[in-house]
Amino acid sequence: MKARVTVTLKTGVLDPQGKAIEGALKSLGIDGVGSVRQGKVFDIELDGSDKTAAEAALKAACEKLLANTVIENYRVEIGA
Numbered sequence: 001m002k003a004r005v006t007v008t009l010k011t012g013v014l015d016p017q018g019k020a021i022e023g024a025l026k027s028l029g030i031d032g033v034g035s036v037r038q039g040k041v042f043d044i045e046l047d048g049s050d051k052t053a054a055e056a057a058l059k060a061a062c063e064k065l066l067a068n069t070v071i072e073n074y075r076v077e078i079g080a
Contacts, residue, residue, distance in 0.1 A: 001046045002079040003058055007067045008039035042066060051078045 009015050015037050022036040046054050058076045067074040 001049060001054060003044045003046055003054060004077045004079070005042040005044065005058055005062060005066055006039060006075045007072050009037060010071055010073055013071045054078055
């Protein structure tokens, strides 16, 4: 089974990397960029077929390793 974990900064947390990307896009002449927030995506392949157990395991992984829950939010999506 495949899963995707998306980690993003919480609202109100400064994002210097996002600002740098925003500036670079504008310097490349890409119009209409209002702001950029940067994040992380983890594509994970899991053994087994129990979606509930997989989601619980991935949430534990986020709490312990993948996300800094003080400043980041995370979303777990389980595929087929």
